[in-house]
Amino acid sequence: MFGESGIGKTTLMRHIYNKMEKKKQFEAQAMESFAPYLTATNILQQIVQQLTDDDTNCPKEMARKMLEDRLRNKKYLLVIDGEVSGTEWKNILTSLPIGIRGSRVVHITQGKPEEPPSTYHHVTIQLKKLKEEAAMSLFRRRLPKELQDKNFKIYQKDICQITQGLPLAVVLLSGLVQAKEFPSEWVKVFEYLKAKKSTRLEPMLSVCFDDLPHELKCCFLYFAALPTNTTIEARNLVFMWVAEGFLRSKGGKTMEKIGYTYLIELINRNLVNRVKMDDDSSFGSMSVTIQNKVHDFLQIEAHEASFVEVHSGDDIPTLTSARRLSLQNYTDKYAVLANPLPKLRSIFSQYEQEPKGDLGRRSKRRPLMFYLSHGKAISKKKKDIRSHIKELFHGSEFLRVINLQGIEIGETLTSAIGNVVHLQYLGITSCSLKYIPRSIGRLTSLQTLDVRETNVRKLPRAFWMIKTLRHVLGFVLELPKQIGNLKQLHTLDSINLEVSVLALDGTLGEMIHLEFLSIWHISVVNVAALSVALEKLESLRTLILQGEIIPFKVFTTFSLRRVKFLFLSGDLLHSSDLDGREALCLPNLIMLSLEKTYVTQEFINKLSELPFLTTLALYPGSYKDKKLLFSSSRFQRLKKIKVIDVEILERVEFELSVLPELQELEIHSHYTSCHHDIDVSNGKKHAKKTRIVVDLKKENALYEENADVSEWWMIFS
Structure with a gap:
């Protein structure tokens, strides 16, 4: 698919992609937007990362094999959005395994793409301007x-x-x-x-x-420092705005809430696009992007205002006065760090490029190696990267933001990080990093640490003593036995209770301003301690719990009354106790996702007590009865119901009179799959529809009573 910039290629393809995802027509699918002219290895690595579980890291050298393992003998859809050289595109195609008939690979580009090898059937689609x-x-x-x-x-x-x-x-x-x-x-x-x-x-x-208010202009200009044609996690963007000092608390709102307000304003003005991958998502998982033409304009404005210096060419400019530096070139990008950068406040880099020339053909040659005295061998290129970053930490003492994604710096972060004492945001993601040095404890102004999609599982005790921490992002991080005063901590995503001590009230329970919390590996030995700790967390808005067992008190604890998004995966202990007279205490809950909870029909009926529940998602193992009914209890605000691969379930029935706001049904099972958008336009809410029944044991087995089928969009796979 090709067409000029701004013609709507990505928007159209993302709309189609989301429809395909709801239809479940492909066993595996991924859509990624890339900065221009990345190598095949970097592109494949990011695709594999999307296709794998959150706790799986994908080293570059394993990308091709992992991709083959996940796509072999499957019907798959891959959408690659970005400019790719002809050579790298052929490398991508030859790396893909042969899928089941009907597999598709879509490439979105501005110019007419080169024809693929003759063994590939291809169709070229050009988008044109609107009439x-x-x-x-x-x-x-x-x-x-x-x-x-x-x-x-x-x-x-x-x-x-x-x-x-x-x-x-x-x-x-x-x-x-x-x-x-x-x-x-x-x-x-x-x-x-x-x-x-x-x-x-x-x-x-x-x-x-x-036309933008003054306070929004700096926030908008910040996109110039980030690579073009890539999706950006909303919360990370806001966290960087906070670290830069763009935001100030006012009107009783935190800096982060002000930041989200600014971001929504930019989205409403259509200057920033919200990537609607799943409309169940909260700000914790929302992503945004900007169009390439808008990005080009911002880079010119940012350069003229000396807001950010973008290093995108092969030259090495003099940047001794730069305050913000964005490394967006892909040939020897770190050579620019050889010169002192004493005024630097922020540095950004995303994905290193494989060396060109002889070094770029390592599949046919032995890799150039540098041998250390202790006998271990590392590539000279990686040694140079680490050396440049170490010098940067020594020579740029005023750094406030470091955001390095996909940069292989080895298993251990240099201890020189402790020299950057003004640092407030440290993000090193999508790499093989494993250890964080104790010197990080010297960063007494640090607000955000992001080590997701790395192998970091334990942080030094000195880190947990930093009083200014607001956001900690990793995967199944070990919670220490002792922490400092972390009453400013707002985000903890995610921690591992498998190796934690039983007493959580003195650690997790002390993080009283947490708004986003994700916990993995809850077990019988720590579920009681977790329940006690949760009673102290009255500021929670998003709560994610995964493990063998889930405390049922999350529904009855008054302290969780502010929770809006609740994701539970694990046996909901004593959920039958909720079937009785005890009232639910989640008055603000908007979205509820259940998996492996094994709840009953009585529990589902009980959920009607939640006054603002708009989305209910039931995943494998969430429900233990054969029949699911929405008929007796009235759900005042429920707009979307998802029933995905619930194994035991055989039949689902909906009485639309008890679902006055229902707009969308999505049902998938081994036998049948359907998706419905309900037309409620012109005030005729369900005027001709009273009942929907889905028999999950029979293919295409759905019928409606007194329903106008023409008003429905129905898909069966």
Whole structure:
């Protein structure tokens, strides 16, 4: 699929991809957006990381084998979004195993792609600009609901003349005018843009940028420091804004809440795109991206304002006065660190490139090795990277943000990290890092540590004594027996209780301002201690619990009344106790996900007491009866129900009268798979629909009573 920048290639493909995911037409599927011209190895590594479990790290040297293991003899869909050289594209294709008939590989690019090897059947799709009616429809859909019903006929020619039918221009204009008073200020915007008499996007982007409040401009410019065409985790972005000092608490809101408010404003203006991979996601898992043309504009603005220096070429510029440095080139990117950078405050880098020339053909040659005195061999390239980073830590003492992703620096982070005493954000992810030195305890201003998709499982005791910690991101990190005063900690994702001491009230229970908590490997020996600790955590908004057993008190503990997102995987101990008179104490719960909980019909009925529950997801092992009914208890706000591969379940029945807000059903089993979007437009909520029954034992076995099938979108695989 190809077309000019801004034509909507990624948006269209992501929409199709999400539909395919709901249909379950592929046994394995992954969609990744990449910075331009990464190597096949880096691309395959990121795809494998998406296809594997969270606790599995994918070293580059294992990427091809791991990919083959996960796709062999399966029907798969892979979407690769980004510019890839012809050589690397052929390397990717030859690395993919032969899948079952119907497997697909989609490449999204701006220019017409090269033809693949003759053994591959391929179809080339070119996207073109929108016609007038389609452009107006898109413009209207991107407006707030209160503006969508306005009469835009008198503005139609202006809108189409300004945007020229380019979807990006249409949504940017829609985002700009919705911040203006209708209709008086709209006319001024249209007249100004028409006076520019330019079909280029720059004038509109300039107006959109200038229209931002001052406090949002720095946050928006920050995207220039991050690679183009990549998805960015929302919470990490906000954490970096906090570390940079862009945000200040006000009106009783934390810096993070202010940051999310700013991000939503940028999304509403269509300057930033929310990646809607799953509408169940909270801010803890939301990702965003910006369009390539917008990214190019921001890099120019950021350079002119001396906001960030982007090293994207093969030259080595003089950067002694740089305050923020983004390494976005892929040939010897770390050579720029050979010169002192005394004023540097932030550094960013994503994925190292394989060496070119002879070093790039290591599959046919023996690798160049550097032999250490103790007999272990490491590549000279990795030694140089570690050396440059060590010098950076020694010479840039004012660093506040370090964000290195996919950079192989060895198993141990250099102890020189302790010299960067002003550091507030440290992110080293997607690599083989295993050990963090004790010197990290000297970082008395550190707010965020991110070591996800690494092999780090234990952090030094000195780290847990840092009082300024706000966000700790890793995977199944060992919780120490003793911690410092961590009352500022907001995010703990995730910890491992398998090796923890039983007394948790003095460690986990002391983190009284936690808002996001993820815990793995809960067992019988520590479930009671966990229940006691949870009673102290009154600020929790997102709670993820996984293990052999889950304390049922999460539903009845008054201290968890602020929880909005609850994900449980494990036997819900004594859930039958909830079937009686005891009331549920989760008045703010929006989303509930159950897996291996083995609850009963009575428990499901009890969930109707949750006044704001909008999404209920039932995964394998979540339910232990053969029949699931939504008929007797009224769910006032429930909009989406997912029933995914619940093994014992044979039949699901829905009485739509008890589900007045239901909009979407998604049901999958070994026999049948269906997805329904329910039309509730024009105020006719379920006017012709009263009951839905799905027989999971029979293929395509669904029937509806008094239902207008034409109003449903139904898919059976």
